[in-house]
Amino acid sequence: MNPGYIYALQNRSFGSNIIKIGMTKREPKVRAKEIYRGASGVPEPFEIAFACKVADCEVAEKKIHRRFNVYRSNKAREFFIIPIEIAKKxxxxxCQEVNKLFGYSNNELIVIENQITYNLEDYADDPPEVVMLSINSIVSSPLGTSLLSDEQKARVEIIAEIFANILRDTSDAWIMGFSGDHNPETEIYIWEHIATAFLKIEQVKFLSEEQKKEAFGILLMRSMRSASKVLEEFKLKTFSRKAAKEILRGYKLDPKPLKVWRRA
Structure with missing residues (x-):
């Protein structure tokens, strides 16, 4: 067992949604200073946005990194594009899950936030044929067609948090929605990339509700159409064409049109 801390560090030079998530067996403030001293080209020190004491920091770090894998800023580094509020949750x-695994109580989970310590109570396939159909001719699969794993449910909860102010559905509603997919893993993966692209929008938290909805609509359409088709067909209201291009650059997957199964 390796007791220690999971920390989330921020740096003003990187922007508010870039977070370094790692583990340390010493005090998080010591680790933050070490990282700053060893990071050439970083003009400002790292700040501890959040840290949590855990029974085994190595096990916890692996679980958290796996859960946030799609949101990595750099695949070889521990930097993630994710709001700190979601990272904290x-x-x-x-940490509660790992503490329970090792028989530790979660009644007094030690957390550090803004330098203050608290007790916390408590995939490459050949592209399918693309056809144009009337939306009225498509019938969705019944809910419960697929069962999501606990890991998939946790990933869906992150997506729900990111879009909570736009779509306003509960995480349970999101999970139930994905249960109607024949291959929920593919759909979750696409939605994770939509979420990542959304978080890459500069100053995203300062956008108006209308701008956030339009940015979401642009990226949702991009998940099914090429960037050029989106620019050609999407009716822009709050963004210029140049701004829309920047938003589209954040989405990295090839377009995957809606898949349908024809019944005999």
Whole structure:
């Protein structure tokens, strides 16, 4: 067992949604200073946005990194594009899970936020044929067609958190929605990339509700159409064409049109 901390560090030079998530067996503030001293080209020190004490920091770090894998800023580094509020919820949840695994109580989970310590109570396939159909001719699969794993449910909860102010559905509603997919893993993966692209929008948290909805609509359409087709067909209201291009650059997957199964 390796007791220690899971930390989330922020740096003003990187922007508010870029977070370094790692583990340390010493005090998080010591680790933050070490990282700053060893990071050439970083003009400002790292700040501890959040940290949580856990029974085994190595196990917890692996679980958290796996859960946030799609949101990595760099595949070889521990930097993630994710709002700190969502990172905190996932870190607490995983630390509680690991503590329970090793027989530790979660009644007094030690957390550090803004330098203050608290007790916390408590995939490459050949593209399918693309055809144009009337939406009225498509019938969705019944809910419960697929069963989501606990890991998939946790990933869906992150997506729900990111889009909570736009779509306003509960995480349970999201999970139930994905249960109607024949291959929920593919759909979750696409939605994770939509979420990642959304978080890459500069100053995203300062956008108006109308701008956030339009940015979401642009990216949702991009998940099914090429960038050029989106620019050609999407009716822009709050963004210029140049701004829409920047938003589209954040989405990295090839377009995957809606898949349908024809019944005999």
């Amino acid at each position: 996932v870190i607490i949840s995983v």
